[in-house]
Amino acid sequence: MNYETVIGLEVHAQLLTKSKMYCSCSADYANTPPNTHVCPVCLGMPGVLPVINKQAVEFTMMTALALNCPIADFTRFDRKNYAYPDLMKGYQISQAYAPISKKGYVTIEVDGVTRKLGINHIHLEEDVARLMHRSEPGGEDYSLVDVNRSGLPLMEIVSEPDMRSAEEARQYLIKLHSILQYLGISTGNMEEGAFRCDANISIRPEGSQELGPKVEVKNLNSFKAVFMAMEYEAKRQRKALGEGKKLVQETRGWVDNESKTVTQRTKEYAHDYRYFPEPDLPPITIGREWVEEVRKKLPELPEARRDRFMKEYDLPVYDANLLTGSKTMADYFEEGVKASKEVSPKEVGNWLVGEVTRILNAGDIDIGEFKKKVSPDKLTALISSSHGQINAVTAKAVLEEMYKSGQSATEIISKRGVSQINDTGELEKIVAEVIKSNVQPVADYKAGKETALKFLVGQVMKASQGRANPQIVNEVLKRKLDEV
Numbered sequence: 411m412n413y414e415t416v417i418g419l420e421v422h423a424q425l426l427t428k429s430k431m432y433c434s435c436s437a438d439y440a441n442t443p444p445n446t447h448v449c450p451v452c453l454g455m456p457g458v459l460p461v462i463n464k465q466a467v468e469f470t471m472m473t474a475l476a477l478n479c480p481i482a483d484f485t486r487f488d489r490k491n492y493a494y495p496d497l498m499k500g501y502q503i504s505q506a507y508a509p510i511s512k513k514g515y516v517t518i519e520v521d522g523v524t525r526k527l528g529i530n531h532i533h534l535e536e537d538v539a540r541l542m543h544r545s546e547p548g549g550e551d552y553s554l555v556d557v558n559r560s561g562l563p564l565m566e567i568v569s570e571p572d573m574r575s576a577e578e579a580r581q582y583l584i585k586l587h588s589i590l591q592y593l594g595i596s597t598g599n600m601e602e603g604a605f606r607c608d609a610n611i612s613i614r615p616e617g618s619q620e621l622g623p624k625v626e627v628k629n630l631n632s633f634k635a636v637f638m639a640m641e642y643e644a645k646r647q648r649k650a651l652g653e654g655k656k657l658v659q660e661t662r663g664w665v666d667n668e669s670k671t672v673t674q675r676t677k678e679y680a681h682d683y684r685y686f687p688e689p690d691l692p693p694i695t696i697g698r699e700w701v702e703e704v705r706k707k708l709p710e711l712p713e714a715r716r717d718r719f720m721k722e723y724d725l726p727v728y729d730a731n732l733l734t735g736s737k738t739m740a741d742y743f744e745e746g747v748k749a750s751k752e753v754s755p756k757e758v759g760n761w762l763v764g765e766v767t768r769i770l771n772a773g774d775i776d777i778g779e780f781k782k783k784v785s786p787d788k789l790t791a792l793i794s795s796s797h798g799q800i801n802a803v804t805a806k807a808v809l810e811e812m813y814k815s816g817q818s819a820t821e822i823i824s825k826r827g828v829s830q831i832n833d834t835g836e837l838e839k840i841v842a843e844v845i846k847s848n849v850q851p852v853a854d855y856k857a858g859k860e861t862a863l864k865f866l867v868g869q870v871m872k873a874s875q876g877r878a879n880p881q882i883v884n885e886v887l888k889r890k891l892d893e894v
């Protein structure tokens with residue numbers, strides 16, 4: 411039997427507010443000692459009263475508008491009872507029944523096909539404390555609790571089960587990440603857990619409308635992990651059914667270094683959490699004027715920027731897509747274009763999509779890291795040098811060294827002595843040497859063998875240590891060969 415994969419993603423994003431979700435503790439707790447960003451509210455002391463963070467509500471509204479989600483007139487918070495040591499109160503204040511926004515969509519492109527993927531809803535909740543599990547040699551195991559993270563505003567974006575492959579799941583996540591980055595409401599840092607994802611995956615016979623038992627995969631903290639975990643699960647579930655086993659609804663964890671999922675617990679159902687309306691917080695009525703005010707704060711979003719890049723800079727859709735996929739990359743491009751009049755936007759785009767992306771992939775770094783070493787104006791200065799001072803091959807090598815050393819193109823070119831040789835007289839000397847020492851290829855060329863010319867050009871380039879201007883070499887070589 412043929413099966414279809416069904417995937418839905420739940421994405422949690424920490425919001426870049428000044429204070430926590432329900433108290434006035436600073437949300438910027440990075441690099442601070444454990445349990446220093448705490449107060450009676452986020453420590454879950456009895457008798458305290460939480461207060462809703464307005465900025466967090468606005469950030470969630472911005473996200474909703476960017477994801478084509480209508481904003482509810484009325485929203486309310488609920489208590490999610492969940493006895494786990496990372497929750498000081500013994501419950502989490504979340505939104506189960508009246509989230510801020512419902513029913514939107516994003517579009518993604520996979521293999522040239524555009525797909526519209528539904529967003530089920532977007533709601534607000536609070537992050538939990540960090541647990542650090544320790545074990546002493548020969549002693550007992552124990553856990554340390556750091557409450558600094560607890561109470562941080564956490565926005566949850568729940569998709570419809572609309573994805574049909576691991577690649578669609580990956581593209582959806584990349585798109586969402588990009589939109590939040592453009593909105594400037596989350597760092598999106600996946601390694602630090604500021605943007606994390608749980609995936610629900612099931613399979614069903616092709617043509618069936620019913621969903622199979624859902625497996626929730628936790629701990630997916632990179633785009634690659636999402637892709638690999640979904641590939642793994644789709645295969646595992648098909649295999650199990652093929653062997654006549656029964657699939658169960660459960661939670662599994664992704665083990666990155668072993669590239670597999672393992673059972674964690676059988677999945678709870680919503681009623682296990684005994685949700686009820688949070689009695690300590692008032693419901694919020696969202697007036698349409700407020701929505702319009704928030705709408706005005708929306709920046710240019712990835713798709714609009716892509717369309718503008720195509721129009722304003724005359725870029726092909728492929729380049730425009732790659733350049734605007736990340737806000738940092740798009741900013742880098744525009745800074746580069748502004749930095750130099752001698753270099754065309756198309757050239758800056760080509761270098762970013764080509765050589766720069768190659769360096770990013772090889773070093774597994776992002777454009778932000780790259781920018782620390784090679785600023786946009788340094789890149790355009792290099793591109794400008796490749797217009798005559800150095801040849802294309804050298805320019806690529808120089809860029810590599812700029813990234814490694816942080817030096818400018820000019821510094822590297824003068825240090826290495828790699829300036830292009832454009833002087834015809836100097837090139838004629840090298841050509842004469844090459845003709846003299848390559849009797850057979852010269853004879854081949856004379857006999858009409860075109861490939862011999864390429865070989866001879868290569869020899870001249872080699873003799874000049876890659877510095878010769880290839881165009882002039884071609885001309886000089888042909889002319890000299892005619893004289894032989």
Ligand SMILES: [Zn+2]
Pocket residue numbers: 430433434435447448449450451452453561
């Ligand atoms: Zn607090």
